[in-house]
Amino acid sequence: MSGEDRQNEEDRQRQLAREHKERQAKRAAEQTGKAKRNTFIGAAVAVVVVAGGIFAATTLVGNDNDTSAAAAQASAAATATPTVNMPTALPSSTPTAKPGAITCEYKRDTSVPHKFVGLPPKKPNLKLSTMTVTTNHGKIVIEVDPNATPCSVNSMAFLAKKGFYEGNKCHRLAKPETSGLFLLQCGDPQAKADGKNPTDGQGNAGYVFRDEAVGTIPYGRGVVFLTQPLDAAGQNSSQFAISLSDENTQIEPVYSVLGMVRSGLEILDKVAEDGVLVNPDDITGDGGSTAPKNPVVIKKVTLK
Numbered sequence: 057m058s059g060e061d062r063q064n065e066e067d068r069q070r071q072l073a074r075e076h077k078e079r080q081a082k083r084a085a086e087q088t089g090k091a092k093r094n095t096f097i098g099a100a101v102a103v104v105v106v107a108g109g110i111f112a113a114t115t116l117v118g119n120d121n122d123t124s125a126a127a128a129q130a131s132a133a134a135t136a137t138p139t140v141n142m143p144t145a146l147p148s149s150t151p152t153a154k155p156g157a158i159t160c161e162y163k164r165d166t167s168v169p170h171k172f173v174g175l176p177p178k179k180p181n182l183k184l185s186t187m188t189v190t191t192n193h194g195k196i197v198i199e200v201d202p203n204a205t206p207c208s209v210n211s212m213a214f215l216a217k218k219g220f221y222e223g224n225k226c227h228r229l230a231k232p233e234t235s236g237l238f239l240l241q242c243g244d245p246q247a248k249a250d251g252k253n254p255t256d257g258q259g260n261a262g263y264v265f266r267d268e269a270v271g272t273i274p275y276g277r278g279v280v281f282l283t284q285p286l287d288a289a290g291q292n293s294s295q296f297a298i299s300l301s302d303e304n305t306q307i308e309p310v311y312s313v314l315g316m317v318r319s320g321l322e323i324l325d326k327v328a329e330d331g332v333l334v335n336p337d338d339i340t341g342d343g344g345s346t347a348p349k350n351p352v353v354i355k356k357v358t359l360k
Contacts, residue, residue, distance in 0.1 A: 158182075160207035162263045165293070168285075169255050171245035172262030173218040180210035187212060187315060189221075189242075190356040193327060196298070196320030198280050200359070205268040208282060208292065208312050209359070215261060215294055216357040223355075225249035227256040228297075229332050229348035237304055239275075240324050241283060242354060243295035249347040251333030256347065260293035267292065269313040274305035278317040300324055327352055 162175045180202055187198040187209075202209040215221060227247035230237040244259035267290050275281055279299045284291040292312055300321065330350035 158206045160210055160265065162207075162211070162265045165260060165262060165264045165291075169244075169246040169259040170262040171220065171259070173215065173220050175263055176211050176214035180206040181213060182206060184209055184213060184359050186318075187216075187357065187359045189320075189354060190358075191323070192351070192353045192355060193323045194320060196323065197318045198315040199318050200315040204272075205312060205314060207265050208268050208314050211261075211265060211292070211294075212296075212314065212357070213359040216359055219356075220245065220261060220294065221354045221357040223353065225347075226352040226354070227347055229328060229346055229352075231328060231332060231346070232301070232303065234332060234334070234346050237307070238301035238328070239297045239299050239304060240327075240348070240352065241295065241297040242352070243283075243293075245294065249333075249351060251335045251347050252337070254335070254337040256335065257295075257345075260295065262293075264291045264293050266290045267310075267312050270311065271309040273313050274309070275299045275307045275311070276302040276305050278321060279304075280314045280317060281311040282314055283311060298324065300328065324352070 158180055159178050160176065160180055161178070164172075164175070166172075182202045184200060184202050187200050189196040189198065200209045200212075221243070224242060224245060225247050226240050226242035227244050227249045228239075228241035230239050230241070232238055241257070244257055245261070246259040247253065247256045249256065264284075273279060277299055281297055281299070282292045283295045283297050284293070289310065296314055297311075298317060298321075327348050327350045330348065332346040333349055335345045335347065
C-alpha cells in the first residue's frame with residue numbers, strides 16, 4: 057500500500073470513528089432519559105455450578121415482573137440502565153450440544169478501527185473449559201462453557217491462538233463514582249488507554265457475530281461478558297468486560313455471557329484502587345473514557 061493509500065485509509069477510519077461516536081452520543085442521550093424514568097430493582101445472586109460452572113440462579117427483589125426481549129440494543133461498554141427483566145430462575149444444567157451440530161457465522165466488519173487476523177473456524181471446540189488472561193499484574197482464570205456460548209468461546213480461542221490480545225491495553229476501568237458501574241473492559245486492539253485517544257473503545261477484530269446466552273445471568277461480580285456498540289445488537293467481536301461488583305446486576309441484560317472468573321479478581325481490585333484517567337474527548341462516556349491509571353496490559357490469552 058502506498059503512502060497516499062495509507063493516508064486515505066486512515067482518513068476513512070477517522071471519519072467512520074467520528075460517525076460512530078455521533079451515533080453513540082445520540083443513543084447515550086436516549087439511554088440517559090430512559091434511566092431517569094426507571095427505578096432500580098435490587099437483585100440477590102446465588103452462584104451455582106452447572107455444566108461448565110458459569111451460570112447462576114437469581115432472585116429479584118421488587119414488584120415489577122415485566123420481561124423484555126433479550127436482543128435489545130447494546131452499548132460499546134455496558135450502560136447503567138436499571139433493569140427488572142432478569143429471569144427468576146435458571147435451568148439446573150446447560151444442555152450439551154452434539155459435536156458437529158453447531159455452526160458459527162462470523163461476518164467481516166471494517167466500519168471501525170480494527171485488527172484483522174482472519175475469521176474463526178465455523179465449527180467450535182466444545183471441550184474448552186478454561187480461559188486464562190495473563191496480564192502485567194498476574195493471571196485471571198475464567199471458566200467458560202462452549203455448550204452455552206459456543207461461538208463466543210470459539211472466537212476467543214481463535215484470537216488467543218493468533219496472539220491477537222498480546223500487548224492489548226485494557227482501555228476502560230468503570231468505577232461507581234465515575235459511571236455508576238464497576239468493571240474492567242479490554243479487547244480494543246487500537247486502544248492506547250492513555251486518557252487521550254478519542255477512539256478508545258471502538259476497535260474490534262474486523263468481524264462480528266451473533267449474541268449468545270443473553271439474559272441468562274445478571275452481570276454480578278466475576279461475570280465476564282462481551283461488549284458491543286451502543287446502537288447495535290449481534291455485533292460481538294473482540295471486546296469483553298469483567299464485572300467487579302454485584303451492583304452491576306443493574307446492567308440491562310443484552311450482552312453475551314462469556315464466563316465466570318475463578319481466580320484473579322483481587323488483582324483488578326488493587327488496580328482499581330489506583331484510580332482512573334478521565335478522557336475529556338470521549339463525549340458519550342461509554343467508550344474509553346476512564347482508563348486505569350495503573351495500566352492493565354494483556355501479555356497472553358490461552359484457552360484449554
